[in-house]
Amino acid sequence: MLFSIEGLVLSKEKVGEIDLLVETLTPKGKVWAIAKGAQKSKRRFVNLLEDFNLLTLHLRRNFKGTLPILEKADLLFIPESLWEDLEKYVFFSYLGEVLSKVSFKGLEVEYFNFIKDWIKFLDKEPKITLWHKVFFEWQMLGFLGWSPQVEGCVKCGYQPKRIFYFSVRDGGVLCYRCKEENAFRLTLEQVEVLKIFSKMSKKPKFLKEPMKKNRLSSEVLMILNKISERFFQYFLVFDVISLKMVKETLGMEVVS
Numbered sequence: 002m003l004f005s006i007e008g009l010v011l012s013k014e015k016v017g018e019i020d021l022l023v024e025t026l027t028p029k030g031k032v033w034a035i036a037k038g039a040q041k042s043k044r045r046f047v048n049l050l051e052d053f054n055l056l057t058l059h060l061r062r063n064f065k066g067t068l069p070i071l072e073k074a075d076l077l078f079i080p081e082s083l084w085e086d087l088e089k090y091v092f093f094s095y096l097g098e099v100l101s102k103v104s105f106k107g108l109e110v111e112y113f114n115f116i117k118d119w120i121k122f123l124d125k126e127p128k129i130t131l132w133h134k135v136f137f138e139w140q141m142l143g144f145l146g147w148s149p150q151v152e153g154c155v156k157c158g159y160q161p162k163r164i165f166y167f168s169v170r171d172g173g174v175l176c177y178r179c180k181e182e183n184a185f186r187l188t189l190e191q192v193e194v195l196k197i198f199s200k201m202s203k204k205p206k207f208l209k210e211p212m213k214k215n216r217l218s219s220e221v222l223m224i225l226n227k228i229s230e231r232f233f234q235y236f237l238v239f240d241v242i243s244l245k246m247v248k249e250t251l252g253m254e255v256v257s
Contacts, residue, residue, distance in 0.1 A: 003072065008032060008058045009117060011101045013050055015040060023050055023071060024101060025058060028113045031104055034060055034071040049074050052097055053083060053120055080124040091250040092129045095243040096120075096137065102239050105145055112144050115203050129251060131226055138229035139198050147236050149173040149228060151195040165192050169231045191224045198225065 008025035013036075016022045021039040025032050039046045049056060055078035060069040083093050100116065119140075123133065142148050150173030153160040159176045166175040166184040174192065175184050187195075233241065 002062045003059065004062070005057055005059050006032070007077070007113075008056055009113070009120065010050055010052055010054045010056065011097055012052065013039075021046075021050065022068070025056075026100060026113055026116060027058070028110045030106075030109045032058070032060075032069070034058070034069045035063075036071040039071075045073055049076055051079070053080050053093060054078070055117060055120070078121060080120055082124050086129075088129045088250055089123065091243070091247055092133065093123070095134075095241065095247045098241055098243045099141065103141065103145065103237075108144060111203075115140065115144075118204065131222055131251065134247065134251070135222065135225045135229055138233060139225070140203055142229060142232055143199075143203075145236070147172075147232055148199055149195065149232065151192060151199055154179050163189065165189070167228065169228070169235050187224065191221055194221050194225065195228070 006027050006029065008027045010023060010025055011031075012024045013021045016035065019038050019040045021036040023034050023036050023039075025034070036042075036046055036050065039050060054076060057075040057077060058071060059073045059075075061072050062069050080093070083089050105112075119137065123129070126133070139148075149167075153174065154176040155168070155171050155173040156175060156179040159178075161174070161176045164177045165187040166177070166180040167173070167187050168175050168181055168184040170183065171181070174187070174195075175181065230244075
């Protein structure tokens, strides 16, 4: 039985001497398929199965319990700047590693559309910055249900007015009375920025709105990066190998 679905290539690996196992992100979640003869194909799959290519996948359901067969694919979009810019290549490697390892149930269509729009947006961006990293991580935290609580103290519900602390382990803002040893201090400005980020649109084109409206300093942006990165490190069950390379390539300080 043949069926077609839109898919974004996340990874591929050799199977035997001629086939490829292709991992794709689709509106129905992750789909793994076998591309028969793809290692040696000169016609069906030439340059189609590169990472982050957006394709229409034409699949054939196989016997029960086995992976579908990728009969052919039509190219819908290719992020050309990925292969021309070292910083983008490294950043895309980071995106690919996270997307390949993270999965969840629910919101598959919204999640797929966000990633698809995000890849197209990045392809047009002249330069990758800390903003892009923070925006991606913050949105991923939202999809995974790990968004920090910033409206009030996560322990007692009190809404601080001047003195704020933040705990990654507890998942958000703490008041003065509930602060713990490992919590770090936030300013009112930083908390307001966190509130904006927690409510901002998932459309990449709105990425720079908080910075334009609030004239955010690099210090505030570093706080956002610190929080999103620490959340990733705390909740993910795997190490993101490409993270260090991303930060070194983009000249970012490694969060510890």
